[in-house]
Amino acid sequence: MELRHLRYFVAVAEELHFTRAAQRLHIGQPPLSQQIQALEQELGVQLFTRTKRSVALTDAGRHLLGRARELLASTGTLAEEVRRIARGEVGELRIGFTSTLPLTSLLRDAVGDYRRQCPEVALQLREMYTAEQFDALRRREIDVGFVRFNSPKAPDGVKLKVLRRDPLRLIVPAAHRFAKRKSVSIKECRDERFVGFPPSAGTGTAVLLQQLCAQAGFVPQISQEAGEATTQIGLVAVGLGVAVLPAPLEAVRIEGVRYIPLADKDAVLVMSAATREDESAERVLRFVRSLHVAR
Numbered sequence: 001m002e003l004r005h006l007r008y009f010v011a012v013a014e015e016l017h018f019t020r021a022a023q024r025l026h027i028g029q030p031p032l033s034q035q036i037q038a039l040e041q042e043l044g045v046q047l048f049t050r051t052k053r054s055v056a057l058t059d060a061g062r063h064l065l066g067r068a069r070e071l072l073a074s075t076g077t078l079a080e081e082v083r084r085i086a087r088g089e090v091g092e093l094r095i096g097f098t099s100t101l102p103l104t105s106l107l108r109d110a111v112g113d114y115r116r117q118c119p120e121v122a123l124q125l126r127e128m129y130t131a132e133q134f135d136a137l138r139r140r141e142i143d144v145g146f147v148r149f150n151s152p153k154a155p156d157g158v159k160l161k162v163l164r165r166d167p168l169r170l171i172v173p174a175a176h177r178f179a180k181r182k183s184v185s186i187k188e189c190r191d192e193r194f195v196g197f198p199p200s201a202g203t204g205t206a207v208l209l210q211q212l213c214a215q216a217g218f219v220p221q222i223s224q225e226a227g228e229a230t231t232q233i234g235l236v237a238v239g240l241g242v243a244v245l246p247a248p249l250e251a252v253r254i255e256g257v258r259y260i261p262l263a264d265k266d267a268v269l270v271m272s273a274a275t276r277e278d279e280s281a282e283r284v285l286r287f288v289r290s291l292h293v294a295r
Contacts, residue, residue, distance in 0.1 A: 003075060005039045006068040008032055009047065013065045016055045084120075088282030092122045096133040097146040098203070098271075099229050103248040106163060106271070106294075107146070113290050121283055131202025134158060137276055143284045145274040148204030148246070150211075159279070160272040164294035166246040168208070168267040169259040171236050176258070178242075183263040186244075187216035193223035193241035195232045205229075208269055209244045215266070233257055 011021040012032070022029040040047050047061035057065065084090045093114075101107045111123065128136065133145035134155050147160075154160045170189065172178050178188075197206040213220045224240045226232045230252055232243045237256040246269045250259045273288050 001039070001042060003072065005035060005042075006072055008035045009039055010065065010068050010072065012036060012048070012055070013057055013061060013068075016057075018055065086282060088121070088284075088286040089118055090120045091281075091283050092124060093144065093283055093287055094124045094126070094142040095144050095146070096126050096128040096136055096142040098130060098133075098148050099127055100148070100166075100246050100248045101146045101271070103251045104164070104166075104271075106291075110287070110291055114287050117290065118283065118286065129202045130204045133274060137274060140276075143275070143279075143281070144287060147272055147274045148269050149272055149274075150204060150208055150268075150270050154274075154277075157277050159275050159277045161275075161288060161291065162270055162272050162293065163291055164271045165268045166248055166271060168205075168212075168244050168262045168269060169247050169250060170262055171233055171243040171245060171249075172258050172260060173236060173239050173242075174256045174258055176242070178260055179258045181260055183261045185216075185263045186212045186267065187218075189213075189220075189242065190216070190218045192221070194220045195224045195226060195235045195241040195243045196220070196222045197232075198225040198227060201227055204269055205245060208267075212244075212262075212264055212267060215264075 008021075008025065011024050012018060015021040015024065018033055018036075019029050022032045025032065036047070043060075043064075045060045046058050047064060049056045049058060097107060111125075114121070115123070126136075126142065128142075128145070130145075130147040130149055133142065133147050136142040137145055138157055146163075149160065170178065170184050178184050194209070196209065197203045199206070209220060224235055226235055229245050229249055232245065233249065233252055233254050235241065236243050237254050244262070247259075247261075273291055275284060275288055279285065
């Protein structure tokens with residue numbers, strides 16, 4: 001049974017007149033009669049009782065009319081649904097982000113703008129380390145990641161859009177020898193004990209700290225590990241070491257710590273939007289296009 005047969009049938013059933021139905025459909029009356037006969041033969045039932053003066057629906061015809069209207073309406077709705085999906089206006093967008101992102105205006109602006117543009121796209125946000133986001137993208141568990149990643153070459157299968165560059169801060173106890181300094185170079189931290197991320201975390205901050213220390217000719221002494229940046233700041237406050245974290249974490253106000261700018265020119269952590277290299281879903285591409293690059 002073809003949809004055009006149902007459209008022909010509905011027109012005749014509503015007009016109860018073959019000539020008027022043919023005019024409504026912009027086809028000839030003989031071809032319309034042939035199509036209705038073909039439909040009746042296919043179904044093996046009579047849909048209309050015909051006389052020279054009238055056309056009426058049979059019981060089977062009346063039942064088919066209700067179902068045909070439903071089917072034709074649903075196919076019209078389905079077509080629009082498919083078009084809206086293609087335009088990225090409906091569906092679900094899964095976003096990964098690092099812990100510092102909510103401390104900037106980036107996430108607030110991005111989500112706010114996107115919700116205004118695409119109110120019927122459901123957003124699912126997950127806090128994840130950078131390495132976890134790359135893995136989740138490859139496994140198609142998230143669609144977009146906000147990652148901390150300084151390498152100029154993106155991981156295999158991933159495309160990056162640089163959004164902002166955040167300077168690093170050395171976080172020290174209030175009584176520390178650097179506490180009143182306006183800036184500190186990483187080489188001056190050679191003898192410091194660091195509070196840092198565990199190696200398994202896969203954070204861009206930890207990678208950059210190792211690189212900066214290597215450039216200064218030493219390996220940082222990680223005396224205490226913590227998986228959360230805010231926990232690291234708290235551990236600095238109680239005197240367990242110093243920490244190196246992105247500048248947005250200055251928004252975390254914990255008594256007994258000071259945030260000192262690192263003077264090294266490479267002490268900057270890049271925030272990028274990460275997507276799959278072969279991404280084609282418009283809801284994803286539309287979100288990434290809406291992201292503003294910080295000046």
